[in-house]
Amino acid sequence: MEIETATLDFIKTIQSLNTIVEIDAEKSKFLGKNGILTKEFKKLSVLNTEEKVMFGKKLNTIKNQVEEVINNQIKLVKKLELDKKLKEENVDITLPINKEFGSLHILSNEIRRIKNEYKAKGFLILDGPEVETEFFNFDALNIPKYHPARQSQDTFYIEDFDETLLRTQTSCVQIRAMQEKQLPLRMISIGKTYRNDQLDATHSPMFHQIEGLVVDNNPINIGNLKDELSKFVAFVFEVDSVLLRFRPSFFPFTEPSMEVDCCYSKENGNIKINKNGDKWLELGGAGMVHPNVFRACGITTEPYGFAFGFGLERLVMLKYGINDIRSLYDTDIRLLRHYKSILIN
Ligand code: PHE
Numbered sequence: 001m002e003i004e005t006a007t008l009d010f011i012k013t014i015q016s017l018n019t020i021v022e023i024d025a026e027k028s029k030f031l032g033k034n035g036i037l038t039k040e041f042k043k044l045s046v047l048n049t050e051e052k053v054m055f056g057k058k059l060n061t062i063k064n065q066v067e068e069v070i071n072n073q074i075k076l077v078k079k080l081e082l083d084k085k086l087k088e089e090n091v092d093i094t095l096p097i098n099k100e101f102g103s104l105h106i107l108s109n110e111i112r113r114i115k116n117e118y119k120a121k122g123f124l125i126l127d128g129p130e131v132e133t134e135f136f137n138f139d140a141l142n143i144p145k146y147h148p149a150r151q152s153q154d155t156f157y158i159e160d161f162d163e164t165l166l167r168t169q170t171s172c173v174q175i176r177a178m179q180e181k182q183l184p185l186r187m188i189s190i191g192k193t194y195r196n197d198q199l200d201a202t203h204s205p206m207f208h209q210i211e212g213l214v215v216d217n218n219p220i221n222i223g224n225l226k227d228e229l230s231k232f233v234a235f236v237f238e239v240d241s242v243l244l245r246f247r248p249s250f251f252p253f254t255e256p257s258m259e260v261d262c263c264y265s266k267e268n269g270n271i272k273i274n275k276n277g278d279k280w281l282e283l284g285g286a287g288m289v290h291p292n293v294f295r296a297c298g299i300t301t302e303p304y305g306f307a308f309g310f311g312l313e314r315l316v317m318l319k320y321g322i323n324d325i326r327s328l329y330d331t332d333i334r335l336l337r338h339y340k341s342i343l344i345n
Contacts, residue, residue, distance in 0.1 A: 006036050007062050011069050018077055027070055037063060103340040107208065107328060110236070110316050111190050114210060117235055118188040123212075124181065126189045128173035134163040136172035140296035141253040154196035156205075166194035170211035171253060174289075174307055177213060178297035184216040185305075190312065201324045208312035215289065215305035222256070225286060225306035232308070233262050233273075233283065236315050243275040246286075254287025254307055270321055281318060284310030 010030050017023050030036050040059055044052055104112070115125050128136070138150055158164040173189035181187075189211045197203040212232065214220060226244065234242045243263040251257040265277035286308035294303060313325050320339065322328065327335060 003037070003040050003059075003062065006030075007066065010036070010066065014066075014069055014073050017073065018080065020074060020077055023070060023073055023077065030066060031063070037066070103336055105328075105336065106316055106320060106339050107312060110312060110319075111208070114190060114236065115188065118212075122186060124177070124185070124187040126173055126177055126187050127191060128167070128170070128176050128189060130167055130192050130194070131158060132165060132167040132172050134165065136175050137165060137167050137169070140175040140293065141171055142290050142292040142296070143252045147252065156194050156196055168195050169193055169309065170209040171307070171309060173211055174213045174253075175293070175297055178215065178294070178299060183299070183301070183303055184214075184218070186214045188212050199326065201326065204313070204325050204329065207325075210310045210312055210315075212308045213289070213305065214307075215294075215299075215303050217301050217303045220304040220306060222288060222306070225288065225308070228306070229260055229286060229308055232310075233260075237262075237273045237319055239273050241275065242273055243277075245280055249285060249287075251285055251287055253290050253293050254285075255290045257285065257287035260284050260286055260308070260310075271318055283315065284308060 010026070013026055014023060017026060028035060031038065037059065044056055044059075047055060119125050137155075138147075139145075143150055155168050156166040158166070170189050170191050170193060173187075173191070177185060177187050177189075190208060192206055193209045194206050197205050199205060212228070214224070214228065226246065230242055230244055233244060234240065245261040245263065246258040247261065249257045249259040260283045261280040262273060262283050263275055263277045264279050264281050265272050265274040266279065271281070286306065289305035289307055291302065294305070313328060316328070317323065317325065
């Protein structure tokens with residue numbers, strides 16, 4: 001067969017194909033090692049110079065033409081395939097929707113509830129960095145370098161960065177707030193804290209703290225602190241009022257310092273916050289801000305202030321009757337499902 005006729009046939013065939021695989025197979029019959037056109041090229045070697053130029057030109061023209069046809073056909077096939085795919089994957093918006101909506105984690109829910117409440121009460125809601133310096137986490141909080149309180153909180157230090165650590169308490173946000181804001185100051189901060197504790201039912205190397213701070217140039221006393229704490233605990237447990245007990249304690253950044261307990265009773269194995277209860281739950285720490293802390297923040301007016309700090313997980317676990325802290329973090333969807341209805345109501 002004349003090469004011209006074979007070329008026309010080949011072009012026709014290619015243009016009738018609609019898969020890449022078929023095109024490739026057909027292409028090798030014409031342009032492959034033993035392809036029709038390749039064989040024609042081989043004939044060049046036996047021709048004289050003049051014929052060689054003529055015939056060579058002709059073959060090259062055919063080759064270019066054929067390659068263009070092949071490429072165009074490939075483009076066309078790809079476009080058709082894409083159109084088909086798009087059509088098939090078209091979302092049917094008339095299908096019924098999945099009615100199971102997600103819900104907030106109970107920790108997130110509690111964080112939002114407390115923040116909203118305290119924002120409405122006129123407190124600033126502040127955040128601080130989780131990677132802190134020794135100054136904010138210890139020094140400014142009246143915990144000097146060789147103070148034993150540094151050892152009592154097993155700290156994760158950041159390697160290769162001097163005096164840099166994962167904050168062990170949210171009290172550092174107090175310092176940042178007092179350095180930056182004007183008095184009077186009322187703030188709440190909720191965030192992650194880290195201590196080198198083994199993970200077990202009641203300890204986690206990462207947990208959240210809620211920090212409260214009130215500072216004023218006008219007198220504030222321990223009665224104001226007790227009042228604020230009672231309101232805070234009642235709000236968290238969603239009860240009208242609570243009975244708190246204050247035990248003397250020690251924190252370097254507050255003086256006097258105290259441990260806050262809440263009265264409760266046990267009903268059918270469940271904790272019930274109850275002013276007439278016969279048991280006490282340990283909830284957190286509090287106290288009147290130590291003058292050294294004001295000084296470290298550059299405050300010279302000798303103001304009055306109180307601060308408190310609670311572990312969020314502990315509060316949430318008591319509130320919902322959860323007895324293993326790990327269940328708050330192990331991403332078991334059943335926990336969310338279980339508390340969903342409670343949170344929505
Ligand atoms: N930062 C203290 C702790 O982590 C709690 C605390 C906060 C105590 C504020 C008093 C005042 O244990």
